[in-house]
Amino acid sequence: MNITKKHLSLLLTSVLLSGCTLPGSHLSLSGKHIVEPNSEQSSDEDISSRVNVYQLSANTVSSFKGSPVSSRSNPNLDKQVAQYQYYIGPGDILNITIWDHPELTIPAGSYRSSSESGNWVHADGSIFYPYIGTVHVQGKTVTEIRDEIAKRLAKYIESPQVDVNVAAFRSQKAYITGEINQPGQQAISNVPLTILDAINRSGGLSADADWRNITLTRNGKEESISLYALMQRGDLTQNRLLQNGDIIHVPRNDAQKVFVMGEVNDPKLLKIDRSGMSLTEALSNVGGINQLDADATGVFVIRSIKNDPVQATSPKSDDGAGQQEQPPIANIYQLDIKDATALVIGTEFQMQPYDIVYVTAAPITRWNRVIMKLLPTITGFNNLSEGLNYYTDLK
Structure with a gap:
């Protein structure tokens, strides 16, 4: 016995x-690389050495902001618009008028529009006109076409008064796809068409649109455009003059995710809206921290290096043996809200896609x-x- x-x-x-071994998750700063001004980097070999920890305070939070977005003009776009000209292409329909010579002008009449009675630009880029025959118009402006027709008609008509305009713009198009209320094609005409114009003509953005990461594809090359900066902040440098074949794609905001976990009242996934989201807003959206179980000193934001607008602090490359250490994989930002007024600091810290907000449990709770x-x-x-x-x- x-x-x-x-x-x-x-x-x-x-x-x-x-x-x-305590049950559940916990975030400890032990062994991690605490970043302080003018401090040396640690050289631990485990994963903890690849994580930087920053303290959020009234004095430091401003240094963790990305580049500010402000209202700016776009002189380059203004110059392009001022010098813009439309060049005729196959499919366009021209309306040609010879004053005082009605026999050379096809009347539209009450039952025919200008686009129906005009001169269609054929696939080879030419039109046919009485007396002068075939006229090559592709790649020319209406002014150039008018001058050429007037010059060639001068052999048959004394001082011909010629007027040329485009009755239908069909040769050049831009395409608007994705989270747009009316996706489709937009005709490029003699009126300059910008990204902002094209989106407005398409009915604007849908509720699930990602305002910050639309793409402009031109000649196989993609460029990222922020409609948040353009439409919310007035940064006109984000606007572009569209060309034939351009594709504007507005993605869904599925990638604008923030995960809030740990000792909060309602852990869940949040989505960053078009105006952005601060750390305090994220905590508010989940009902705040659990006052009984949470450690108010342990409110952490875990952020992948690739998603951090703040340049990462890398460990020293020389470990004494001439070997290169691994680069950091994440930054951790810690906010102490024992004093609730520290939540004001959280309003200045903007969340980024795929951030993880984690609130640790108090020691007594874990015990x-x-x-x-x-x-x-x-x-x-x-x-x-x-x-x-x-x-x-x-x-």
């Missing part, structure tokens, strides 16, 4: 020792969870001991 009790004691001891795990085992051990003692007394 003594042997049995000894075995039970050893079992309980092993269970208690295994209970020292209570250990005890709760051990209670069934201890109760069972006590019941078993009482049964063995009763059996021993009977003997």
Whole structure:
């Protein structure tokens, strides 16, 4: 019987020792690279050495902001618009008028529009006109076409007065796709068409549009455009003059995700809207931290290096053996909100896509969870001991 009790004691001891491993997740700064001004980098080999930790305070939060977006003019675009000219292409329809010579002008009439009665530009880029025959018009402006027709008609008509305009613009198009209320093609005409114009003509953006990461594809090359900067902040440098074949794609905001986990009242996935989201807004959207279980000093934002607009601090490359250390994989930003006024600091810290907001549990909470795990085992051990003692007394 003594042997049995000894075995039970050893079992309980092993269970208690295994209970020292706290259940659930916890974020510890031990071993991680705490970034301080003019401090040396650590050279640990584990993953902790590849994570930088920054303290968020009233003095430091401004240094963790990305480049500010402000209202700016776009002189280059203004110059392009001022010098813009439309060049005729196949499919366009021209309306040609010879004043005082109605026999050379096809009347539109009450039942025919200008586009129906005009001169269609054929696939080879030419039109046919009486007396002068074939006229090559592709790649020319209406002014150039007018001058050429007037010059060639001068052989048959004295001082011909020629007027040329485009009755239908069909040769050049830009395409608007993605999260647009009316996606489709936009005709490029003699009126300059910009990205902002094209989106407005398409009915604007849908509710699920990603305002910050639209793409302009031109000749196989993609360029990222921020409609947030253009439409919300007035940064006109984000606007572009569209050309034939341009594709504007507005993606869904599925990538604008923020994960809020840990000791908060309603852990969930949030989406950054078009105006952005601060750390305080993220906490507010999940009902704030759990006042009973959370460690108010342990509000962390875990951010991948590739998503961080702030340049990462890399460890020193020389480890004494001439070997290159691994670059950091994440930055961690810590906010202490024991004093609730520190939430003002959180309003200045903007969230980025795929940020993880994690609120750690207070030490007493983690210890209570250990005890709760051990209670069934201890109760069972006590019941078993009482049964063995009763059996021993009977003997």
